[in-house]
Amino acid sequence: MLMVAYDFRHIDAWVFDLDNTLYPPQMRLFDQIEVRMTDYVSRTLRIDRDHADHLRTTYWQKYGTTLAGLMAEHGVDPDPYLDHVHDIDFSPLQPDPQLAKNIAALPGRKIVYTNGSKPYAEQVLAARGLGGLFDQVYGVEHADYRPKPERAAFERVFEIDGLKPEAAAMFEDDPRNLSAPHQMGMRTVHVAPVAQHEPHIHYHTDDLAYFLSLLA
Numbered sequence: 001m002l003m004v005a006y007d008f009r010h011i012d013a014w015v016f017d018l019d020n021t022l023y024p025p026q027m028r029l030f031d032q033i034e035v036r037m038t039d040y041v042s043r044t045l046r047i048d049r050d051h052a053d054h055l056r057t058t059y060w061q062k063y064g065t066t067l068a069g070l071m072a073e074h075g076v077d078p079d080p081y082l083d084h085v086h087d088i089d090f091s092p093l094q095p096d097p098q099l100a101k102n103i104a105a106l107p108g109r110k111i112v113y114t115n116g117s118k119p120y121a122e123q124v125l126a127a128r129g130l131g132g133l134f135d136q137v138y139g140v141e142h143a144d145y146r147p148k149p150e151r152a153a154f155e156r157v158f159e160i161d162g163l164k165p166e167a168a169a170m171f172e173d174d175p176r177n178l179s180a181p182h183q184m185g186m187r188t189v190h191v192a193p194v195a196q197h198e199p200h201i202h203y204h205t206d207d208l209a210y211f212l213s214l215l216a
């Protein structure tokens, strides 16, 4: 047995982030969302686009998502915001049969947990040929719009799911979102083109399908 497989032998639940994790950042889907976030911030707060773009990133850094900052500081209603920012063109996404096969081969429960909404996640999964592979899909709405990286958000979603963190693994492109999972006893895998060496990251991969093949 490979060392990496040995390290995951106790895992029976697999939690995947969505954006830039289940599709590579080179597909640039999130760029479209960022433009629409800036639009929404500009229109809702009646500020120019440069200022709105600055707030978008400031809130992302401070609160984990732009939405969480808009809710905390401006009382913005989350659902119209989520509908607006996720109304994008999904055609940059291509199906990935190898990734689908390797996810299907994992033993146990498979879950998607995104800071986007569940309806958006379902569209992304369909466009990637990953529809129907997951036992459950959770969005930011399932934790009352509290986002990752807040530990309370993870705890809420895992409580709804009945998932036991000490027997679960988390795959994520944003290193911040692996901190709480690590504290909770999960195996953490950073999925991104460039590795970051932080104590709360157990593994890094730039190729999720390949990494999963090592666990079979």
Ligand SMILES: [Mg+2]
Residues within 6 Å of the ligand: 017, 018, 019, 020, 021, 172, 173, 174
């Ligand atoms: Mg992501």
